[in-house]
Amino acid sequence: MNDKQQLLINCTSLIPVIGTLILIKVANDQLVTMVTAYVLCGELLGVLVSRILKLYHIDVVFVWLGGILLWLWYCFGVQPSYIG
Known part of the structure; x- marks a missing residue:
């Protein structure tokens, strides 16, 4: 694997991690x-x-899947238990 491919993989791995950190900042729920x-x-x-x-390539798929599922869970599935 050459340096250009390695840099591309590193950058695509960091995007979901940054998105996860943004979710921690945006979310106002413990x-x-x-x-x-x-x-x-x-x-x-x-x-x-x-x-x-x-x-x-496995880590790119794993990280993207984790990030996407987390955002989907946050957008569509989070509901406090007291709202019934």
Whole structure:
């Protein structure tokens, strides 16, 4: 893999991580912040493991899937329990 491909993979891996950090900042709910922090830790752990194993395309898919599912959960699924 050449340097240009590696840079492209690194940049595409960082976009969902930045989106997850933005969600932590935007969300005003303790549950969302907690779940987002766990997803962010999972994404970063996945990137670390895939870099160690040199499976670069797997981490891109994993991180994007985690970021997209998290935003979908936030936009359509979060409802406080007291709203019934």
